Amino acid sequence: MHQVAIGIDLGGTQVRAALVDERGNIVARMEEQTEAHVGPEGVLSQISGLVDSLLATSKLSLVVGIGVSTPGPIDTVSGVARDIPTLSGFADFPLKAELQRQFAFPVCLENDGIAAAIGEWQFGAGRGLANLVYVTVSTGIGGGVIADGRVLRGRKGMAAHVGHMSVMPNGEICPCGNKGCFEAYGSGTAFTKRARARAADSHETRLGKDGTALHSRDVFAAGRGGDFLANLLIDEEAEILGRGFVSLIHIFSPDVVIMGGGLSHEFDRLRPGIQEYVARWAMPAFKDVSVVRAALGQNSGLVGAAALAFLADRPSKETLALVAHR
Amino acid sequence: MHQVAIGIDLGGTQVRAALVDERGNIVARMEEQTEAHVGPEGVLSQISGLVDSLLATSKLSLVVGIGVSTPGPIDTVSGVARDIPTLSGFADFPLKAELQRQFAFPVCLENDGIAAAIGEWQFGAGRGLANLVYVTVSTGIGGGVIADGRVLRGRKGMAAHVGHMSVMPNGEICPCGNKGCFEAYGSGTAFTKRARARAADSHETRLGKDGTALHSRDVFAAGRGGDFLANLLIDEEAEILGRGFVSLIHIFSPDVVIMGGGLSHEFDRLRPGIQEYVARWAMPAFKDVSVVRAALGQNSGLVGAAALAFLADRPSKETLALVAHR
Numbered sequence: 001m002h003q004v005a006i007g008i009d010l011g012g013t014q015v016r017a018a019l020v021d022e023r024g025n026i027v028a029r030m031e032e033q034t035e036a037h038v039g040p041e042g043v044l045s046q047i048s049g050l051v052d053s054l055l056a057t058s059k060l061s062l063v064v065g066i067g068v069s070t071p072g073p074i075d076t077v078s079g080v081a082r083d084i085p086t087l088s089g090f091a092d093f094p095l096k097a098e099l100q101r102q103f104a105f106p107v108c109l110e111n112d113g114i115a116a117a118i119g120e121w122q123f124g125a126g127r128g129l130a131n132l133v134y135v136t137v138s139t140g141i142g143g144g145v146i147a148d149g150r151v152l153r154g155r156k157g158m159a160a161h162v163g164h165m166s167v168m169p170n171g172e173i174c175p176c177g178n179k180g181c182f183e184a185y186g187s188g189t190a191f192t193k194r195a196r197a198r199a200a201d202s203h204e205t206r207l208g209k210d211g212t213a214l215h216s217r218d219v220f221a222a223g224r225g226g227d228f229l230a231n232l233l234i235d236e237e238a239e240i241l242g243r244g245f246v247s248l249i250h251i252f253s254p255d256v257v258i259m260g261g262g263l264s265h266e267f268d269r270l271r272p273g274i275q276e277y278v279a280r281w282a283m284p285a286f287k288d289v290s291v292v293r294a295a296l297g298q299n300s301g302l303v304g305a306a307a308l309a310f311l312a313d314r315p316s317k318e319t320l321a322l323v324a325h326r
Numbered sequence: 327m328h329q330v331a332i333g334i335d336l337g338g339t340q341v342r343a344a345l346v347d348e349r350g351n352i353v354a355r356m357e358e359q360t361e362a363h364v365g366p367e368g369v370l371s372q373i374s375g376l377v378d379s380l381l382a383t384s385k386l387s388l389v390v391g392i393g394v395s396t397p398g399p400i401d402t403v404s405g406v407a408r409d410i411p412t413l414s415g416f417a418d419f420p421l422k423a424e425l426q427r428q429f430a431f432p433v434c435l436e437n438d439g440i441a442a443a444i445g446e447w448q449f450g451a452g453r454g455l456a457n458l459v460y461v462t463v464s465t466g467i468g469g470g471v472i473a474d475g476r477v478l479r480g481r482k483g484m485a486a487h488v489g490h491m492s493v494m495p496n497g498e499i500c501p502c503g504n505k506g507c508f509e510a511y512g513s514g515t516a517f518t519k520r521a522r523a524r525a526a527d528s529h530e531t532r533l534g535k536d537g538t539a540l541h542s543r544d545v546f547a548a549g550r551g552g553d554f555l556a557n558l559l560i561d562e563e564a565e566i567l568g569r570g571f572v573s574l575i576h577i578f579s580p581d582v583v584i585m586g587g588g589l590s591h592e593f594d595r596l597r598p599g600i601q602e603y604v605a606r607w608a609m610p611a612f613k614d615v616s617v618v619r620a621a622l623g624q625n626s627g628l629v630g631a632a633a634l635a636f637l638a639d640r641p642s643k644e645t646l647a648l649v650a651h652r
Binding site for chain 2: 157
């Protein structure tokens with residue numbers, strides 16, 4: 001009988017669930033639209049249903065535990081969700097306790113950026129490294145940090161909200177309510193918004209001229225086709241990301257920066273500009289830090305959540321720090 | 327016979343040395359101008375002389391070790407100084423090994439911001455806290471971080487160069503060579519530069535009108551006297567610091583931000599503006615984080631360097647992480 005952990009990646013749009021083995025392999029996987037409007041009870045029963053379905057697909061396995069990745073900032077020490085912007089009705093909801101009531105095996109709760117960082121650290125692009133910064137660049141910008149061989153959690157487990165460092169005083173409005181955050185400039189949403197505005201202003205581009213709404217993938221496609229404005233927009237995005245990553249390199253001194261999220265699908269096109277920015281503007285002692293693509297793609301958080309359950313189940317010297325904090 | 331540790335705070339201007347007891351009390355203290363021009367051999371013999379003098383002033387004590395705080399970024403794992411901008415001739419100099427040759431007791435080396443954070447954590451404003459960000463606002467901006475009850479070191483021990491996160495794309499030139507760093511806007515140097523430029527442009531201020539060079543203390547004095555421009559400049563500085571601290575709060579989720587360095591002498595005047603910025607612009611889950619003044623003043627780094635020697639000498643469960651990394 002082999003051991004598996006259950007990973008749940010609860011997002012505002014999708015709930016993903018997987019059985020993951022000790023090597024990080026996904027044994028079974030399901031996803032469905034998040035019933036974001038029905039409130040926490042509905043989401044809980046949705047998770048419960050997914051877990052039942054997953055376990056039914058699998059041969060008899062020993063489930064060591066369940067790890068749940070949720071949108072943050074969430075206090076993972078108390079396990080109480082104060083407010084999740086993308087999910088309604090989670091005000092002061094005791095998420096961890098309610099999850100634990102549903103399952104016979106131990107429940108771990110993690111902020112989504114940290115869960116994804118754990119996934120990449122244990123099974124992805126950061127295997128064996130003691131220091132890494134994971135940054136997801138997608139609708140928003142989130143992240144997680146491994147420092148000195150341990151997960152960085154901070155007060156209430158809410159560290160690494162790297163999308164909400166200010167990069168421009170009184171700048172663009174950010175979904176968090178502040179102005180000028182890294183997320184408000186570097187996210188896929190911000191990139192698309194910039195592309196639409198600039199395409200509308202320009203007669204020398206094919207971008208956005210076919211009557212359909214412009215998306216980030218269209219910009220990259222046009223760039224590959226030689227469109228000047230598209231390539232300019234992409235180079236600017238690489239510079240914005242490079243500048244943010246250099247800040248994070250100076251702040252955390254990681255061995256590597258791992259980029260995930262929707263925009264990482266275009267990592268090959270973005271990487272040279274990002275790496276050039278690091279080589280040029282990081283302080284001399286930091287110029288050699290690499291920026292790499294997440295190896296687990298959209299499963300970083302799902303696998304990371306499951307990894308949490310394994311780490312909590314069998315603490316080794318290296319991972320004691322992970323569980324001591326819970 | 328009581329135990330003491332030797333702390334050395336090697337700066338570009340001053341070398342400070344102290345005997346520090348286990349409770350963080352300074353038993354004896356000396357300082358002199360750094361012989362920055364004579365190269366590493368000269369600085370080493372200067373440190374050696376200070377240590378001899380200190381030990382001569384003290385009754386027979388058991389010296390558990392010596393901790394040395396140096397300007398960074400310095401690789402404290404290899405102990406080799408690649409380049410210290412404020413001290414000449416330190417290119418690829420094996421500082422830790424050369425220090426160790428001079429002393430019979432164990433030598434620890436630490437980046438100055440981290441050393442000061444350790445001092446405040448062990449004996450100052452951060453006692454008993456698991457998560458803190460220390461920021462020194464002086465000629466430059468440096469820092470150190472305690473996260474999850476451990477010192478954050480990162481690759482080569484170079485983490486927490488918080489003065490070099492970008493706060494303005496292509497902004498003011500920073501001494502690090504980059505543009506737009508937090509240091510280039512928030513440091514005492516930047517504050518004074520702004521004050522001089524604005525005072526020269528204004529006829530409605532007494533600032534800088536007495537023929538002497540304007541310093542930051544003059545701005546605060548004029549502010550207390552009701553000078554409008556001076557108070558505007560101070561409020562702007564508080565906003566710049568508040569914005570930088572909010573970024574660090576989102577990035578590290580500390581229990582507290584501790585402000586040290588020259589500008590912290592005026593902390594009472596700056597605090598309300600900083601705290602108001604945090605309350606207004608931090609994400610809801612982070613609005614209650616306090617910003618406090620360093621309790622050890624200019625001795626944070628000196629006492630922190632000595633604390634390192636104690637921590638390395640007698641590892642407890644809590645401090646094992648400190649020494650495991652060396």
